Amino acid sequence: MAGRDALTAAVIAAGRDAAGEGWDGAHRMYALTDRDTYLGVAYPLDPLAEVPPDALLAIPLTPLGPGDLGTELAKVTWPDDVHGCVLVTEVTVVTRLGRRRRGKSFGVRRAHLAVGVLRDGYHRSLLRLRDEDEWRLCPDSLSTDGLVTALAGTF
Known part of the structure; x- marks a missing residue:
């Protein structure tokens, strides 16, 4: 299996x-999935020679239905050659805007939340605020445990 990085x-x-x-x-x-498995089942339009054998390729699927996310995830199953999955969704987060004389000021911002889970349960959650390019590890205040559990349950 591919490395954790x-x-x-x-x-x-x-x-x-x-x-x-x-x-x-x-x-x-x-x-x-890994490069060799992907090459065995697909004919890629983009060359994959530069992709290391231990890399994981993210293969986009049809977007989930508009219903409840938990209900939609309960419908998902994977073949054995899929090593993990990623869900990207939108969330609203509270961010600190700066300090004012009498305390902190907070704002509400939209963000993309990307949660990846491997079959063995290892996971990574990243967040990108709207109008920013940088992906960051999710802060502890944004618990993704329920989402990680739901994604792990698809295997």
Whole structure:
């Protein structure tokens, strides 16, 4: 199986792909597989010679339905050659805007949340605020445990 660092790279790749669809979109799912497995079942349009064998490729799937996210995830199953998955969704987060004389000021911002889970349960959650390009590890205040559990349950 691919290295753990490969999961972070795959989550970022999936997040960037989903961001290309813009905002206010559907929940986006990606299957994670290795280069050799992908080459064995698909004819890629882009050359994969530069992709290391231990990398994880994020393969975009049809967006999930508009229903309840938990209900939609309960319908998902994976073949054995899928090593993991990524879900990219939109969330609203509270951010600190700065300090005022009498305390902190907070604001509400939209963000893309990308959560990747491998079959063995290892996971990575990243967040990208709207109008920013940088993906960051999710802060502890944004618990993704329920989402990680739901994604792990698809295997």
